[in-house]
Structure formats: structure tokens, C-alpha cells
Amino acid sequence: MHEVSIIQSMLDLAFDRAESQGANQIHQLNLRVGAISGVVPEALQFAFDSCTEGTIASDAKLEIEWVKAICYCPQCHAEFTPYDWVYVCPRCERLTHEIRQGRELQLISLEVS
Amino acid sequence: MCQDCGCSDIPEGMVKIHAHAHSLDRDHPHPHDHEHPHDHHHEHITLDSDRRTIAISQSILSQNDRLAERNRGYFMAKGISVLNVLSSPGAGKTALLERTMSELRDRLKSAIIVGDLATDNDAQRLRRSGAEVIQITTGSVCHLEAEMIAKALQQMHLDGVQLLAIENVGNLVCPAAYDLGENLRVVVFSVTEGEDKPLKYPVMFKTADIVLISKIDLAEVVEFNRDLALHNIHQIAPQAKILEVSAKTGLGMQDWCQFIEQSLQKSLAV
Numbered sequence: 027m028h029e030v031s032i033i034q035s036m037l038d039l040a041f042d043r044a045e046s047q048g049a050n051q052i053h054q055l056n057l058r059v060g061a062i063s064g065v066v067p068e069a070l071q072f073a074f075d076s077c078t079e080g081t082i083a084s085d086a087k088l089e090i091e092w093v094k095a096i097c098y099c100p101q102c103h104a105e106f107t108p109y110d111w112v113y114v115c116p117r118c119e120r121l122t123h124e125i126r127q128g129r130e131l132q133l134i135s136l137e138v139s
Numbered sequence: 140m141c142q143d144c145g146c147s148d149i150p151e152g153m154v155k156i157h158a159h160a161h162s163l164d165r166d167h168p169h170p171h172d173h174e175h176p177h178d179h180h181h182e183h184i185t186l187d188s189d190r191r192t193i194a195i196s197q198s199i200l201s202q203n204d205r206l207a208e209r210n211r212g213y214f215m216a217k218g219i220s221v222l223n224v225l226s227s228p229g230a231g232k233t234a235l236l237e238r239t240m241s242e243l244r245d246r247l248k249s250a251i252i253v254g255d256l257a258t259d260n261d262a263q264r265l266r267r268s269g270a271e272v273i274q275i276t277t278g279s280v281c282h283l284e285a286e287m288i289a290k291a292l293q294q295m296h297l298d299g300v301q302l303l304a305i306e307n308v309g310n311l312v313c314p315a316a317y318d319l320g321e322n323l324r325v326v327v328f329s330v331t332e333g334e335d336k337p338l339k340y341p342v343m344f345k346t347a348d349i350v351l352i353s354k355i356d357l358a359e360v361v362e363f364n365r366d367l368a369l370h371n372i373h374q375i376a377p378q379a380k381i382l383e384v385s386a387k388t389g390l391g392m393q394d395w396c397q398f399i400e401q402s403l404q405k406s407l408a409v
Contacts, residue, residue, distance in 0.1 A: 028282050028313035036199045047193055057199075064315045064342040111341035112374045123345065123378035131199045131316070139189040 029069040033077045036133050044082065049138035052083040056137075060093045060130035067092070095128030203317055206285035210320025213292065214303070220403040221303045223321035225343060227336075228309030230329045231353040233261045234386040236304050240268035242389075242396050247403070248299050252291050253306040254283040261306065270304075271295060282314040283307050301403060311340040322406045326379070329354040330363040337368075337375040344372065347379040351395065356385040 036055070044052050055074075059065060067090055074088045098105050099115035099122050106116055113122050198204065214221050226232050233253070240249050249270040253261045254277055262274035273291045275283060288305065297303070305321065307314045326347035328336045331354060337344040344350065350372050358365065365383075372381055382398065384391035 028280075028316060031280065031282075031284070031313075032199055032316075035202060038202075039195065039197060039199065043193055043195055049193070053190060062342055062345065064312060111338065111345075113377075121374065121377040123376065125345075133195045133197055133199055135195055136193040137190050138193055139191065 029065055029073040030077065032065055032131065033070060033073040037077055037081070037083065039133055040083065040136055041081070044136060044138050047138065049136075050082065052086045052136055052138050054087045054089055054137040055083065056089045056091070056134040058091045058093055058130045058132045058134050060128040061095045062125065062128040063131045065131065091134070093127060093130050096126045097122050098124040098126050100124060200316060203285045206289055207318035207320040210285055210288055210292070214320060214322070215406075217297055217300070218407055219297060219300055219303050220323075220399075220406045221305065221319075221321040222323050222325050222399070223305050223307060223314075223319050224325045224327065225307045225311070225314050225347075226309060226327035226329075226353075227311045227332065227340075230309070230327045230332065231386060232306050232309070232327055233264055235327060235351065235353055235384065236306055237265055237268050238386040238389070238392060239304070239396060239399070240265070240270045242392055243302070243399065244269050246400070247301045249302040249304065250295060250297060250300045251304045251306065252283075252288060252295075254287070254308045256281075256308065265306075271300070277308060281308055281310050281312075282317050283319060284317050285319050288319045302399065311336075311343045315343040315346050323348045323402055325349050325351060326376075327351045327353050330358045330368075331361050334364050334368040334371055337371045341375050344376040344379070347376050349380045349382065349398065350376060352381065352383045354385060354387070355383045355390060356388045 036057070040052060040055055059067065059070070070090065071088055078084050078086060095108055096105050097108050097113045097115075099118065099120060101120050102115055102117045104115075104117065105126055108114070114120070115122060224232050224236065236251060240251065243249060251265050251270050251272045252275060253265060253272060254275045255261055256278065257276055259274040259276070262272045265272045273295055275287050275291055277283065277287070283305065305319055324347050326344055326349070328350070330352060337350075352368060357363075369381060372379065380398070382391060382395050384395050386392070
């Protein structure tokens with residue numbers, strides 16, 4: 027359940043920024059989460075609900091943009107979307123570990139007032 | 140209608156519900172002339188017009204990543220090669236490190252940081268290998284973070300140390316996301332856990348530089364399908380080197396120790 031740590035880090039970032047911008051309330055937090063970031067959206071939401079209690083984000087909505095994995099085949103010099111956890115190039119069938127997208131765990135923006 | 144106090148005649152775009160805790164002069168002209176009795180408290184809900192977006196676009200783990208880079212710089216300056224050893228609970232990380240440190244004792248000066256939720260049992264075991272050992276008890280935290288390592292380093296005497304092994308909390312999920320500043324990620328899985336472990340925990344295996352199959356002395360008893368396990372590791376983590384070891388009988392330990400010494404030379408050559 028490292029989602030609690032993740033949410034806490036995200037809230038530290040959010041509160042810091044909201045405060046420096048003179049916001050009194052956070053209405054929404056927009057996250058980008060990659061398919062291979064290792065976090066579970068349901069667990070994030072659960073951690074979010076408990077960590078925001080009694081804060082300026084207590085009524086805030088957590089909006090998660092789910093980002094799929096994109097790999098790169100060094101042989102074909104081409105990107106591809108893997109079907110599952112085995113990252114095999116659809117052209118040359120070579121396995122790759124080069125990941126171009128999917129590890130994201132980013133706080134994109136806040137909606138505040 | 141003003142939704143805080145029920146008054147009407149509010150210019151368009153200024154409708155709010157708020158606790159009146161904020162100063163009324165900020166963007167809030169209130170162009171009406173009746174009294175505002177406010178002896179009650181209510182929620183501070185603001186409608187769209189007052190909402191604004193703050194763009195951030197920052198990694199949530201950026202703080203950890205920065206500290207990890209700082210640790211990495213410290214290790215490089217000191218000439219220390221660092222292993223982050225990861226596995227599920229009971230895969231044999233402690234036994235493996237005990238044996239590794241004992242075998243390398245005459246050739247390398249080593250230190251160990253060991254993370255567990257509670258107890259210093261592993262630290263006590265590891266001290267017998269002659270290495271300096273620091274225990275981090277994380278309480279309820281299921282993984283080690285770069286900051287915990289930075290704090291542990293302050294208590295260690297690392298002059299002359301060439302190898303630092305970090306035994307992470309037994310967990311094949313959460314520690315995957317946290318860079319500690321290591322040179323090598325060592326993912327251990329034992330023959331008793333089944334050949335499909337890499338398929339079940341792909342995120343962790345995809346971060347591995349080396350996968351160690353441990354407890355191979357038990358392979359026959361548990362009818363471990365070696366070929367299938369090697370195939371599964373390769374499918375999920377084609378980048379990872381694979382070694383098979385037994386901390387109990389010493390099988391494979393020589394190759395593993397040799398690998399450590401080679402990686403140490405490589406990290407110092409940079």
C-alpha cells in the first residue's frame with residue numbers, strides 16, 4: 027500500500043503550490059498515472075479520501091488520466107503498444123525493455139479557488 | 140441568488156458559497172445594500188467563476204528522485220558500489236547477504252542497510268558476517284525511500300567501504316517505484332515461490348538489473364521447472380542478467396560474488 031506515501035507526496039506538492047498561489051480550497055487534482063507505474067487507481071482513491079480529510083482538499087475530486095505503456099524497439103527504430111507485460115515488437119518479435127511511456131506518476135494541475 | 144446568504148442581485152460570475160472567512164475585499168464587490176447577519180458557519184464552496192487552474196506537471200516522486208540522485212552522487216564520490224536487494228518476504232535476502240558478505244570479507248570492505256517493518260533480527264544476523272550494519276525499521280511503511288537511506292548514511296562509517304548492500308523491505312510491489320541511489324537492482328526470487336513469479340509481479344522484475352533465483356538446493360524437492368522460470372524472467376525482464384544461487388550450500392555463490400566485483404570495477408571506472 028505505498029499509495030498512501032504517493033498520495034501524501036502529491037498532497038505535499040499540491041498544498042505547497044496552492045498556498046503559494048493564495049488558494050483557500052482545492053477542488054480538483056489532476057493526475058497522470060502510467061500503466062506500469064505500479065500503483066492501483068482504487069488504492070490511490072482510497073488513500074486520497076483518508077489523507078485529505080480535514081484539509082483544504084477535503085471536498086476535492088481526484089481525476090486520474092490513465093496512460094498506457096509505449097515501448098521502443100531498437101532494432102526497428104519504432105514505438106509500439108504492448109499487448110501485455112511481455113514487450114515484444116510486433117514487427118521483428120524481438121523483446122525490448124525500452125519504455126517510452128507508462129511510468130508516469132505526475133501531478134498535472136490543481137483546480138483551486 | 141447568492142448562495143451564502145440567500146441575497147439576490149449578485150452580478151453574474153460572482154456567485155459563491157463560502158464561510159466568509161476570506162476577506163471580502165478580494166474580488167468580491169457585493170453590490171447590495173442589505174445587512175449580512177452571519178452568526179453561522181457554512182461550507183466554503185465556490186462556483187466555477189472563481190475557480191482557476193494551477194499548472195504543475197511535476198512527478199509526484201520528484202522529491203524522492205532528487206534525494207536518490209544526491210545519494211548516488213555521495214556514493215560515487217566515496218567510491219561505493221550500491222546494491223538494492225528486493226524480493227517478497229522469505230525469499231532469502233538475508234541469508235544471501237550473510238553468505239555474500241562472508242565470502243567477500245577478505246576482498247571487499249562492505250556495509251549493509253537493512254529495512255524491515257519491525258525488529259532488528261536481520262541486522263543481528265547480518266552483523267555476524269563482519270560488515271557494518273544499520274537497521275531501518277519503517278513502522279508501517281512498506282518500502283524504503285531515498286530519505287531513509289540518506290539518514291542512515293549519516294550514522295554509518297563508510298570510509299574505505301567499497302560495497303553497500305541495501306536489503307529492502309520484503310515486498311515485490313511498492314519498493315519498485317523508489318530509487319534509492321543504487322547502482323544495481325537485484326531482484327531475488329526463490330524456487331519455492333513458483334516459476335511464474337515474474338509474470339505475477341512484472342513491474343518489479345522490469346526494473347531489475349539482475350535476477351537471482353535463490354534456494355536452488357530445494358529445486359528438486361519442490362519440482363522447480365528451471366527452464367520455465369528462466370523463460371519467464373527473460374520474457375518480462377530481457378535486460379536482466381540471471382544467476383542461480385544457494386546461500387545454504389554455496390552453489391552459484393562464486394559467480395554471484397564475481398559479478399559483484401566486476402560491477403564494482405565498472406562503477407568505479409565511470
